[in-house]
Amino acid sequence: MPRVLLVDDDIAEISAVKRVLARAGHQAVLATNGSDALAALSRASPAVLVVAATCESGEALRRLAADGAAAALPLLVLGETASAPAGAAQLARPLDPAQLADRLAAALAA
Numbered sequence: 001m002p003r004v005l006l007v008d009d010d011i012a013e014i015s016a017v018k019r020v021l022a023r024a025g026h027q028a029v030l031a032t033n034g035s036d037a038l039a040a041l042s043r044a045s046p047a048v049l050v051v052a053a054t055c056e057s058g059e060a061l062r063r064l065a066a067d068g069a070a071a072a073l074p075l076l077v078l079g080e081t082a083s084a085p086a087g088a089a090q091l092a093r094p095l096d097p098a099q100l101a102d103r104l105a106a107a108l109a110a
Helices: 011-023 034-043 055-066 097-109
Strands: 003-007 027-031 048-052 075-078 089-091
Touching: 003 011, 003 034, 003 055, 011 027, 011 048, 011 097, 027 034, 034 055, 048 055, 048 097, 055 075, 075 097, 089 097
Parallel strands: 003 027, 003 048, 048 075, 075 089
Antiparallel strands: none
């Protein structure tokens, strides 16, 4: 079961995305800020990062993009932002669960 690190400070959103991940057969590891996400990365590397563009007003995405271990992982950004790292897939909000599942499958296959 692939591990997915999900980073979002919106509790309702993180719960909804977690359900989509579980239905798609992924194990979600949750973090509500950049510091928690970096700590989770140091414990065990996930297969994919899923980060909300608005988490901590974009700070979580910037911190993860600057981290060497995180930068080596496939990244899906929830929401669209000009500050997304090159190569990151961006998913428009409101999220389409089928599109999220498809993008996760593509990221894992790459």
